[in-house]
Amino acid sequence: xxxxQIQTAGQQSSRRSWAEPWKIKMVEPLRMIGRAExxxxxxxAGFNTFLLRSDDVYIDLLTDSGTGAMSDRQWxxxxxxxxxxxxxRNFYHLEAAIQEYYGYRHIVPTHQxxxxxxLISQVAITEGQHVPGNMYFTTTRVHQELAGxxxxxxxxxxxxxxxxxxxxxxxxxxxKLEALIERVGADNIAYVSVAGTVNMAGGQPVSMANIxxxxxxxxxxxxxxxxxxxxxxxxxxxxQEREPGYADTPIxxxxxxxxxxxxxxxxxxxxxxxxxxGGWLAVNDEGLYEELRNLVVxxxxxxxxxxxxxxxxxxxxxxxxxxxxxDYVRSRIGQVRYLGDLLVDWGIPIVLPIGGxxxxxxxxxxxxxxxxxxxxxxTLAAELYxxxxxxxxxxxxxxxGRDPVTGEHQYPKLELTRLTIPRRxxxxxxxxxTAESIKAVFDGRGEVRGLRMVHEPKYLRFFQCxxxxxxx
Ligand SMILES: *Cc1c(COP(=O)(O)O)cnc(C)c1O
Numbered sequence: 001x002x003x004x005q006i007q008t009a010g011q012q013s014s015r016r017s018w019a020e021p022w023k024i025k026m027v028e029p030l031r032m033i034g035r036a037e038x039x040x041x042x043x044x045a046g047f048n049t050f051l052l053r054s055d056d057v058y059i060d061l062l063t064d065s066g067t068g069a070m071s072d073r074q075w076x077x078x079x080x081x082x083x084x085x086x087x088x089r090n091f092y093h094l095e096a097a098i099q100e101y102y103g104y105r106h107i108v109p110t111h112q113x114x115x116x117x118x119l120i121s122q123v124a125i126t127e128g129q130h131v132p133g134n135m136y137f138t139t140t141r142v143h144q145e146l147a148g149x150x151x152x153x154x155x156x157x158x159x160x161x162x163x164x165x166x167x168x169x170x171x172x173x174x175x176k177l178e179a180l181i182e183r184v185g186a187d188n189i190a191y192v193s194v195a196g197t198v199n200m201a202g203g204q205p206v207s208m209a210n211i212x213x214x215x216x217x218x219x220x221x222x223x224x225x226x227x228x229x230x231x232x233x234x235x236x237x238x239x240q241e242r243e244p245g246y247a248d249t250p251i252x253x254x255x256x257x258x259x260x261x262x263x264x265x266x267x268x269x270x271x272x273x274x275x276x277x278g279g280w281l282a283v284n285d286e287g288l289y290e291e292l293r294n295l296v297v298x299x300x301x302x303x304x305x306x307x308x309x310x311x312x313x314x315x316x317x318x319x320x321x322x323x324x325x326x327d328y329v330r331s332r333i334g335q336v337r338y339l340g341d342l343l344v345d346w347g348i349p350i351v352l353p354i355g356g357x358x359x360x361x362x363x364x365x366x367x368x369x370x371x372x373x374x375x376x377x378x379t380l381a382a383e384l385y386x387x388x389x390x391x392x393x394x395x396x397x398x399x400x401g402r403d404p405v406t407g408e409h410q411y412p413k414l415e416l417t418r419l420t421i422p423r424r425x426x427x428x429x430x431x432x433x434t435a436e437s438i439k440a441v442f443d444g445r446g447e448v449r450g451l452r453m454v455h456e457p458k459y460l461r462f463f464q465c466x467x468x469x470x471x472x
Pocket of ligand 1: 065112113114115137139140195199228230231267268269270271278279
């Protein structure tokens with residue numbers, strides 16, 4: 001346990017390291033291109049790391065989405081794909097795995113998480129209704145807004161402070177939620193949207209006590225509660241580590257208990273579930289299921305494949321059983337912490353506590369001389385790529401987009417550069433190389449000027465916008 005983490009009772013003082021519960025059977029070569037080539041690649045990409053070619057990237061920490069390594073069992077499962085249009089056996093395996101580990105009754109597969117978000121938003125939101133959530137996620141919010149919903153952030157204030165050591169910074173602030181219900185009325189709330197390990201807050205968890213309280217409040221007012229389960233397994237690890245009474249409960253049991261307090265969930269299976277593609281939606285209510293099962297046919301595919309090949313559903317079903325194993329989750333989060341601890345030791349400003357899937361560099365403190373309009377977090381991602389070919393991404397003003405009413409930039413309190421660790425892909429040595437490059441960029445921070453946005457798409461602009469260096 002690192003000194004920067006929240007201490008919990010019963011930790012031994014003798015050193016016992018974690019190690020990955022797997023060994024490597026196949027390798028994929030990596031190559032670092034030279035500095036001049038990186039300069040050219042970055043400028044061709046408009047200083048947006050999403051627009052780089054992966055061949056020009058050395059260590060790719062852009063995202064943990066679909067970038068994980070599948071196990072030999074998952075690859076074997078790919079050969080068992082039943083590509084029947086209707087009623088594929090792999091769908092029933094997937095359905096059984098979700099029912100067993102997440103506990104929901106009805107399952108709708110989708111091509112990825114946003115497909116599920118689209119369906120639930122269209123079915124569960126009426127034009128003008130409010131959708132309170134624990135901070136926002138980009139694709140989640142855009143689908144809620146496209147369905148006519150008004151997103152309201154009800155996360156606790158501590159989540160917006162990158163240095164606050166609250167153990168459950170993903171929690172919903174009950175007072176904020178109650179005030180919203182009071183103000184607009186329960187009928188004008190579509191549902192409460194709670195996400196496990198809040199990505200935009202730095203991968204911060206929600207406690208079991210909090211979800212129980214939110215459930216009670218929702219029940220009192222007859223409001224539905226849906227979970228973004230994308231990184232809920234990682235959330236369960238933090239409950240096991242930090243919440244009294246859960247130290248001896250397996251992660252799988254914590255996951256199922258947490259889900260039992262919600263009415264349904266959507267999932268990007270490209271994250272926790274160790275698949276390269278896939279998503280799902282799960283609900284308990286029969287009537288809601290009937291509507292979703294109907295709508296999936298319009299946008300994704302028949303309700304027994306939802307845009308996925310049979311083989312993908314099989315790999316996903318197996319991935320679900322693998323991702324809930326305690327030793328796996330411990331090594332996954334252990335690797336993230338290893339990188340974070342090195343950076344903290346070197347005085348580099350990151351979001352604390354260290355979250356589940358990524359390290360978030362605090363670009364405000366990294367580049368205190370840059371105004372937020374000059375995209376400090378985007379600038380930092382560009383500088384890191386230039387130094388070593390490491391790809392990270394912006395989670396700040398560019399990701400926050402514009403206010404749908406005023407058209408002005410939204411100015412998020414957090415201006416972060418995210419280094420996301422793919423699951424079961426990189427080694428500890430890759431983490432060392434990454435930390436050393438960040439240190440080099442930190443040492444040269446004084447000379448850096450910011451960026452200016454020169455191309456801005458209408459939706460989810462951070463994916464495709466382009467920049468130029470300020471001052472030539
Ligand atoms: C990635 C993600 C999504 C969207 O899923 P995709 O599979 O990328 O479409 C939704 N919510 C969260 C929290 C995510 O991280």
